[in-house]
Amino acid sequence: MRQYDPHAIEEKWQELWEAGDVNRLLPLSDKPPFYVLEMFPYPSGDVHMGHVRNYSIGDVVSRYKRMRGYNVLHPIGWDSFGLPAENAAIKQGSSPAAWTYANIERQRASLKRLGFSYDWSRVVITSDLSYYRWGQWIFRKFWDRGLVERRSSPVNWCPSCKTVLANEQVVDDGHCWRCKSPVQKRELEQWFFKITDYADELLDDLAELTGWPERVKQMQANWIGRSVGADVRFTLCDAEGVPTDEVITVFTTRPDTLFGCSFFLLAPEHPLALRLSAGTSYEAGVRAVQQSAATATAIEREAAEREKQGAFTGRYVVNPATNEKLPVWVSDYVLMDYGTGAVMAVPSGDQRDFEFARKYGLPIPPVVVKRDDPLLAELATATERVLDDVPWSEAYTGPGLMVQSGEFTGMPGGKDSEGSEAVIAWLQARGLGEASVRFRLRDWLISRQRYWGNPIPMIHCEDCGIVPVPYEDLPVVLPLDVDVIAGETLASHKEFYEVDCPVCGKPAHRETDTMDTFTCSSWYYLRYTDPHNTVLPFDALAADAWLPVDQYIGGIEHAILHLLYSRFFTKGLRDAGLLGGTNAEGLLQKGEPFARLLTQGMVKLGGETMSKSKGNVVAPEEAIARYGADVLRVYILFMAPPDKDLEWSQEGLEGIWRFLNRVWRSVYDLRGERVVDSEGTLLSLYDESLDASDAAARGRELERAIHRVIGKVEDDIERFNLNTAIAAIMELANTISAYTKLPLALRDAELCAQAAETLVLLLAPMAPHCTEELWSEVLGKAQKGSVHTQPWPEHDPRKALAETVELAVQLNGKLKARITVPLDAPDAEVKAEALEAAAAALEGREPRKVIVVKGRLVNIVA
C-alpha cells in the first residue's frame, strides 16, 4: 500500500479538477439551482484562518448540494477598492493597483491550494473596470430614481483617514471602523444614498428572513430604530412673551405626558438657539453651551454619564395643551440630527429631563403616576395643575394613570397607551400636531475623499450645477497613473478633473470623491449570476433565476454594514426594474438578497482573535505545508460548531491527521490489502480468535452504522452541524476498524466494498483531495468520474435499526435497570419485562402508571 501523503496528491487533483471543469457551473441545467455564497475577501494580505473557516463551511455545503443533485453556483471574487490599498502603497512605495492585484494573486493561489470548489470562470474583482463601471451605472439609476442626494450636513470625519465616514462606519463610541481614531463632526457637503426611504421596508421585511440568526435581525432592527409617536407644534413667543406666528415642532414618543412638559429644549447647533438669545444677557450662556458641545469629542458628548450642560435663552414657547409659557433652554443632550433638534421636556417622565430639571431648579410636575403611588390619592381627580414637584428620586417612565392632564386625567398613560392615542387625536383635531414615526437610521453617506475607489459619475458646472455623466459617457475611468505617494489626487490630475459640461458644453470639472467601498460589495452577488455581461450589470433573467442566495456565510462584523446596504441595494434595484420581474415571489419579490445566513465564529488563539499586531497568528499555509489542506479543512470544521468561536489547538490538528490516516488505511484494509506504516511495520493485525458468529455480528453492526451515519450526516449538514457530521463519520470509521479485525476469510466482500465507498463519499465534501485519490486511484472508480460528481449515497432508515433494542427502565424518572427487547415488541410485553427488571427497586410497591416510550425507555410511576 501507499502511505497517505497529501503533498503527493493535493496539487495533482487541483489541476485535474480545473482542467476538467469539475467545479464549473453548467448554466443550462434541468437540475434545481442552489446558490452558495461566502463573503468575498478584501485583498489586504494573505489568506487567514478566518477565511479558511468561512470558505471551508461554504465548500462543504456546495459540494454536498452538488452530490444531492443541485446545480450549484459557488463563486468567489475580491472586494478590492478601499483605503488600505492606498496606505499600503504609500508605505511600500508601490501603487494601490499594484499592491491590490499582487495580493489577489497570492490569495487566489492559497484558495486553490485549499481545494475550494469555486467556479474560477466567474471571478468578480470590484476594482476591475468591467465591474466598477456598472457600479457607476447603478449609481446613475439610483440618481434617476431620486435615491441619490448631495447635501450639506454634520458628518463624521476621520482625521487620520482624511475622509468622511458613514454612520455605520463609526464604531465603539465614536471611532473610525478602520483606524480606530476618534471621529470628528464636520458640516460638509456630501453624497448620500437615501436608504431612509426604505427604512420601513428594511425593518418590516426582517420578519421574512426566517433563515437569518435572530441576533443579526435584532441588531438591524435596533440600528433602524423605528420610534412611533407624535409631532407636536409649540408656538414661539417674542421677547416680550407675546405669542408669535412662529411654530417649533418637536417629536415625542410620549404624547400622553404633554401636560407634564415644564420646559423646552433646543440642541446647541439649532439655528434658533443663537437667534433667540442674540444681543441679550443670555447670549453668553448659550454660546458657552455651544462652545462646550463643539469642543467635546463625539465620545464625551454621547456618554450618558456626562453631566448635562444647559443655558436659558431668555425666551418662551406656549404648551399647546396647557397654554402655559415654557422657558426655552439650550442643552447638549439634545441632538441636532435626530427628530427636529428640539425637545419637549417632561422631567417627571424622562430621566434625562429629570436630571436637567433638578440641576437647574425647573419644575417637575407629575403627569403619569404609577397605580400604587401614594401621590395618586391626592391627584386622582386633579385636572388642573396642583402639584409642581414630585417627591421622587427619579423619573417614572412606566405605565400608570394620567393626572393633572385636563380632560385626559384618569386615563391610562405610558408608551403606546390609550392616553397617548387620545392626546394625538386631540392635537390632530386642533391642528396642533399629528401621529408621526421617526427612525434612528440616517441616510448612507457614500462619498469618500480618497483615490482608490469607484469615481462618482458626476460633473460640477458653474452654470448648470450638478450634472450626471450621461449613460453613453460611462464609465468614468479611474486613472491608474495618479501618484498617491507624491500626494497627487484626482483633483490635481488634470486629464481626469477637467471636463466639458455635458449640458452646456462649457468647461466644468468632475466630482473627485469616490464611492464608499461598501457600494461595491452591495451588489457583487448579482454580478456573479452574469459576470461577463458587457451591456448591463447583470441580466434580469439570470438574477431572477439565482436570487435570493440560498445560503450566505460570513462574519458577524457585517451584521449591520454590508448586510443592510445589500438589502437596500436589492430593493432599490428591484424598484428600478432590474430584477424581481412580474413573476417574482417570496424573498425576491421583497427585494431580499439572502434567504439563509450563517454567521461563522472567529478563530482564536489563547482566547484572543488572531491578529498580526498581537502576533498570535497561525498561518494557513504553514498548516497546509505540514499536514495538507484536507487536514486543515476537516480540523477547522470539526473543532467547533460553525457559528461559535473556535480556539486553535495544535493537538486537535494532529488528531485530524491521525483520523485521515486511519480512513486512508481502512480503505486499503477493506480491499484486503495488508496495511503497513511508513517504515513497513505491519498494522493489519487480524484477531484470529474471532469466529463466524463474531463476523456475522460485526457485519450487522457495520451495515447498521453505514445506514445510520449516512442519514445523520445528511441531517447534520442541512442544519450546519458540521462538527457532529464529522463525528458521525469518525464513528463509522471506528466501526469499520472493528470489522477489519476479522481475518480476511471471515469478511463479506460486498459489505467491505460498500463500507469503503460510503466512507469516502461521506467525507468527500470535507476532505476533497484525500477522498478523490481514494475513490479514483485506490478504489479504482475513476471511470465513474470524480468523487465530487457522484450522487450522495442512498440509505435505508430501516437498515439502521437492530433487531433488538435496549431500553432504560426508570422508576419515577430515575434509571434503575436496562432490558433488551425485540424492536417491535408490543407495549404490554415491554411493560411486563420492565416491571420484572425493576422488581427489586420497587420493594413491593404497586406501580400506579407505566409509560412506555417506544425504542427509548420505560418509566414506572410508583
Next chain:
RNA sequence: GUCGGCGUGGCGGAACGGCAGACGCGCUAGCUUGAGGGGCUAGUGUCCGAAUGGACGUGAGGGUUCAAAUCCCUCCGCCGACACCA
C-alpha cells in the same frame, strides 16, 4: 441602562422534553518497537465501596411534567450589540 446570546468532565464539545458527557484532545495502564513516533487493547464526571453495586451530578434557587441540560420564573456570572434617539 436597553436588547440579544451563553453557563454541561482536565479541555474542545454531544444530547427532536425521554439512558447526560457522542466524537475528538489530554491523561492512565498493557501490548507492539532497539528507542522515539506511530499503531493496537482497556480505562477515564464526582463521591462511597475490594467488588457486584450505590449515591450525587449540566452556574444557584424555585416551578411545570410520569420524565428537565432542554420549557417557565427569580438570581448570579460571562460574552456581544446598541445607547443622552426625546
